[in-house]
Amino acid sequence: MIEFVEQGNKKNLILFIHGFGGGESTWENEGNSFPKLLAADEEIKKNYDIAVYTYFTKLLNLYQKAQGFGTLLKRLFTTSHGKLVKNISIEEIGDLLRTEVRFHLQNYDNIIVIAHSMGGLVTKSAIIKDIEEQQNSKIKLFVSLAVPHLGAEGATFGKLISSNLQIENLAPLNTFIHQINDAWQKTNLRPVTKYFYGLYDDIVTKTSAVPIDKEKSDAIPVDEDHTSITKPVNTKNTTFIAVKKVILDFENSDSGMSDYSLQTLQNEDEYNDEIFVLKLLSANIHKTSINSSKESFLNAEYIRKKFSSTSDQKRLAELYQKIRHIYQDSYSKYVHDGITNSGLLLTDVHEKIVAEDKKFLEIFIPFINAIHKKGMLHQLANRENENVWWVKDGSMENLLSLIDREEK
Structure with a gap:
């Protein structure tokens, strides 16, 4: 489930989570990868380990009529790996993520999640479960890359051709989508979230990628589509630069990443006139x-x-x-x-x-x-x-x- 790209026993972890039909290849481009680029960055690697969370996800039970939707589905449902024998629901994948964090990542104080597409819903499900069970989530920053917070229209087409829990969960009117968004908007315990969306993404539109509860500064458009947003070819790529800056700004300002000690009075006369x-x-x-x-x-x-x-x-x-x-x-x-x-x-x-x-x-x-x-x-x-x-x-x-x- 968890594979490390950089591991140096630091207290902070950047965790990549792919979407439907994805895997490690989600992040790869021309022999490099998003996780490896961050792991090689001097400012990032001094404070962060880097890892990738993978889970089984595959488009099953395809029929001949799928041919008409081939181009659309290829962009939403890409490669897979054969770790498990069947798909499980997004909520169950979120539960597995919580298990990994609890037992495999217990030594980390803070986790920053960079999640693509359905992986963002997995992340939200895990966070909501932590909140509901009154547990302190280790996830302190959530970088949302083209995540269908209001559902993906491609999933509606997918339901016509495949019996698949994950596709059903992705549909815009699905009960799961409604419930998780309702819980997300009602809680003030959710982590800081930055919503990236691709201007050329016709799978997850801006309306779905940027929910109504966000601040204007939290919505970040990039010159990418649904697939390329996860594949910066080098450190000059805008998505890479923006994600790195979001992480460093979070660390240096108002996040849970620094150790603020309690302050003490210098003398008893302080504030006497207040x-x-x-x-x-x-x-x-x-x-x-x-x-x-x-x-x-x-x-x-x-x-x-x-x-x-x-x-x-x-x-x-x-x-x-x-x-x-x-x-x-x-x-x-x-x-x-x-x-x-x-x-x-x-x-x-x-x-x-x-x-x-x-x-x-x-x-x-x-x-x-x-x-x-x-x-x-x-x-x-x-x-x-x-x-x-x-x-x-x-x-x-x-x-x-x-x-x-x-x-x-």
Whole structure:
């Protein structure tokens, strides 16, 4: 299933996954291959191992009337290898991929998948299963090469001539396509995804290759068709250059590829003039709790600056909303004396954030943990237009009056 092109015990892996009817030949061109080109690149090979995931896939039960669709099908359904005796569904291939990742690739912290055509659906199926089973997926970046996210019209023709689970799964109106897209769009735990599509691809059109949930910057057109998009002849090829840049940009900016250590306060007077600290002081919160809140705020600010892409900002916005919801629940109890004082209110909110870190507050940005999320609570409190207070009559007017009295 897994064949290595470059293996040097690195913590990151680039994994190629072919599509229907494909195999290692999917990536080959004039004696070279996409995986080998990446493995030879100096910037890539210092941080990544390279491997290819292969599975059995073959067009079966062909009849004479297939002749009329020969040209179309050749482009969608190419070579195969005889590893297994029958085709299985895309979902089952995704399950096999999860098994390989779990047992064969367990030493890797991060996996970048470059998937072509049906291989992209295999990848999505595996990721969705991880999310549904509340497992942290090792797949941190998904490079989608002409993947039929909304189905492939060629599969509709294929159904007329072949009884094949994989062809059925590829059909535009297939239940599998609908279910996996629905799950993909509803979760904020999916990895960063870049959607490549060929301008000359009449098998998987742009409409199918670039789903509606993507950001504009995530859609990348290239001067290729459905087959050539996987076969850069050399490192000057646009697809190769673009895929390499996507990987390096991901690694260097807002991905799960770097080890961000927790930040610590340089001195206890940091942030003394910030609104969130003044709110805590006005509620007579203990100094120890205030210093802990400052440090959480520092780490949340660090994360906010690091994760600045549009897709991550959308995920963070959802997370802020959930943290606000947790605070509002506790504050309602406080107002009705279910919580007796401000210190206990702060503790209650912090404890709920820790308890919900891996459930309600789960987010697909690996470094964001409970400390960052507690800091995000105080980021909200630091905004003048946010009603995050630790006293029952909290308002900016009352806070400013208190500050004036203290200064006098």
